[in-house]
Amino acid sequence: MTVELNMPKSWRQETKPHKFCPGCGHGLVLKGLGQAIDELGIQDKVVFGCDIGCSLLSWDFFNCDSVQTHHGRTGPVITGIKRARPDRIGIAYMGDGGGYAIGAQHLVNAAMRNERITVIVVNNVNYGMTGGQMAPTTLPGMKTETSPYGRDIETTGYPMQGPEMVAAIVREGAYVARGSMANVRQLKTFIKRALENQIAGNGFSFVEILSSCPTNWSMNAKDTWNFVEQEMPKFFKVGELKVPTKKEE
Amino acid sequence: MNRALDLLHRSDVQKPITLVDLDTVEPVYTLRPLRKELTVLGLDVVAWETSETMGLGEAGSVIRPDMRWVLKRPGSIVLDIGYGVKGSKTLNIIEGAGEDPELMILLVLNLGRPLTGTYEDMLEYARELGPVHGLINNSHLGEDTSLSFIQEGALVVSKVGKVLHIPVVATAAEERFRGELGLSDGLGHPVRYLKRFMPHAFW
Amino acid sequence: MAEIKPIVGEKRAFMTGNEVCTWAALAAQADIMYGYPITPQNEVMHYWTRLAPKYDKKFLQTEDELSAGFTTLGGVLSGAKAFTATGGPGNVLMQEPISMAEAMRIPTVMVIQQRGGPSTATVIYSQQEVNLTTFGGNGEGHRIVYSTATHQDLFDYTIKAFNVAWKYRFPTFVLGDGYQAKMRESLTIYDPESRGIKMTSSEPLIGQPGMPGVDRDPSLLRNTYNTEEELYVVIKQFQKDYDEMTPQIIEHEEFDCEDADVIVLTHGVVSRSAKMAVRELRAEGLKVGYFRPITLRPFPTVALKKALNGTKRIFLAESAEGQFYRLVTQSIYGQTVPIDTLFKPGVGITSEEMVEKLRTIF
């Protein structure tokens, strides 16, 4: 068994190396999350919920209490836990399909209610686990298994702007940001702030991370990186969209 | 699988022989359950173990790091990359696939599949793909395959090859046709005889 | 924290069925309700939201029944006695979270007030959610279903639902209907402990004390498996647990079956009419008996077979087109007693109707 260098303390060593595809962004996002958990010293308080889809592979990723749910329903499960046990730190981890398609109503309403949970959506602009179908986030003209001639925005709409939507509906106290696997330091910072915001009890915390799917994009490492760094930010602007004004420092 | 096993027994081929399951198109037909069986026969098999594939089930298209770097291995390598445009694009993920002069891309065609069921459809299908170095006629209808169907397939594949200027490398046929077919499919292409593994290869 | 008891001792009350469910949940020391508005269960939420703060209980109104179900699962996972209530199309949506509850043995409690179906149909009444509640979802029906007939039942079995769910770790339903939800009648509400009922305590399935990975293993909970065989082993174990539990929890009500020529089979609110009809005809000297399963899952098969021994006919009535009938016939497979039926989907059945129908059988 190879042990990854700098493996976060909160990672579960027995389940490493992990099973994400080479070049997939999930590993980087979960590393950033693991580091944030370590730095905040909250490993024993975290309840990590993962969705169906590729995010499912993270069900035994951490030495944190974890629950694998149904597609799109991770937000509600974590909400239910947090409501009953406010001393827990609830993390709902999902892909863009779970967050923006099948679970969209849950995302919207959790944001509206300012649930004190942290939602992380890993956006790789397609459904990875099921073989690369079009997602709400698929870029215009992009070819997928269900848009073999390229995504037609006339009939299938424009890529979903998750953080922008959430930022537009949340109240003061919420934290909304979009990071990218192309900038892991910033990614970790955003996730950490999102968790701090939950710990402070300020409000809903939401982070989208631009990620990759080399397997279904059928791209080599260079093209994959180029796509994440150059193409995706044309539609998905990286940065913090909503930060509580009253910071508890 | 048959090609890899065949190579294993040829003295003019570099060893070891590595067989790679890179089919992300329709991974329900997969090497996973056959991995052990093929390893015992002497092949190096790069594929998931079913028990490792939590939740992947029939649809899981997740590849492994050792698949990405597989072309760096010594010996001879057989890659199953699935079919269609998506299949051909899978090579993009493989390190070194673009610049490897020894990489032969063989297009397996079956007149028995509706998508390539006529000369016109087969031609269109072949044209959509990236570079192809050779064609293999694998026309069959499973249990219902007949000699005449294999030969009809050979004819159509040959026509496609002529138009696209791609050589036909072989015709593939089940072992049971050896007596009737012999060494050639009637059009001069050698016949590669197959043992069918897939009936018990369900993820 | 010293708990303030919502009910001290016993008292007679006159109220709606929905209100009864709320009081029962309070008496059972439920911690939190998650819910979404749908008739005819709304008043369960209405009363809960009014009463809950007095006893330091919580409530969350969600965006739909999917969310109500899944948040309930979250509440239970965290160790809370959590419940929800729904009916009709809400029950349809609720089957998704219930499937997960079955798969992960999450002891949720749900009150179902049946309304007319399919689809939105009526908001009033039916017994058409028997299929859904007993065997809905993509699993094997590893759940417990109590079909209530009176407000006393609603109170008793809602309390029992919490205890049985937490003891055996199967999702548990109290299956009422719109009539029971909306009608007022008298009952005795009580503090379970005052009657010697020992409440099963809840416990967290996540968030136990200690550092995961150091002091204890983390709770890693899943409902997805790698192989067919792995799933097979899990389901077989569930079935074994379910079969072992069955004799402990099955319940039914019967009278006058020993010498009966005709046995009347009903469940839920319809059994009220059956009871009246059987009494009336017995008073006239007709040999008629009464049998009512209280648990529809698991089904009181042994008791029913025993009751049917020697009877000449079965008369089965339900406010559905054969949903209860199917439960009965699969349970008594092999018996050749002819069955007369009165199926009235979405409509109530009075004792007068039953008496009339029964007279034609004799």
Added chain:
Amino acid sequence: MAKVIKIALAGEGGQGVQSVAQIMTNAANEAGKEALYIPNFGVEQRGGVSIAFCQISDEQIGAPKFEKGDIVIALSGRAVIRCQQYVGPETIFVYESSIEGVDKFLPQNAKRVLAIPALKTANDELHPRVFNVIILGATLKATGILSLEDARKALELKLGYKFEQNPKLRELNFRALERGAEIIEELLASK
């Protein structure tokens, strides 16, 4: 077999049939009887005829709804039409006398059909607001299920806080109860 008294009360929204039903069944429960009350509800309850089904008995009661009532009271034209289905040969059918143009809809098969001048009595003698209490008094007297004393207790329970503020209100309500009983008694005695 213990006799179950079955009562259907029907009227327009705002005529207070549901509160009459509630007070009546509450009173029965307080008096130690079994009582069951279910309103019609559903999409129809918004703008339709409001019906209350009440049953009172000394023993447990069967189905929540019934086919034929012992007494069926209709307080509006639409209610008269709607309630025909609950009338049988044993039914006393009572309707508000000020309703016009419903003669042809009055049940032909009832044991008695009585027109009660509740609205006129309320307006002329008491107060329009106690119209439904007159109906309550009439219903109790016609069925004999409860004493007026039981009804007074139930009214006290429901409206006691208002009576405290305005004792005249108590007097008014109790008077309405009695008038309802008197009127129905006269109607029943007349042939």
